[in-house]
Amino acid sequence: MLTQTEENYLKALLHLTSDGNEQEVTGTNQLAKYLNVRPASANDMLKKLKDKLLIEQVRYGKISLTDVGRTRALLIIRKHRIWETFLHDILKFEDDEVHEIAEQLEHIKSDKLIDRLDAFLNFPKVDPHGAEIPGS
């Protein structure tokens, strides 16, 4: 089971390694800066993620997600975007309101809940911002 912080690190790593073709983050500092945390905190968390086999630190301290880590990160993005769709389409929240609420809801663990929500929404392909929802 991952903590909310661990999930946010995976999401950040997925984001930082999806821009362009970079498959690796250049070290702890880049990640710490992105997450607005101290490099020492980022380092501690990276050790935990490495122990759980979710990331690899390859040459020169570069960080990449393992396949498992990448899958976990995509699942969090999937939940986030399904919640945004629900908040926007069903509960009628504004475009600029949904992200912050989805940041909290994405950490709910129940897969059954997200699958039923997905079905309730008739399996949306994109979120309210037009971003693709990763498949289950």
Ligand SMILES: [Zn+2]
């Ligand atoms: Zn969002």
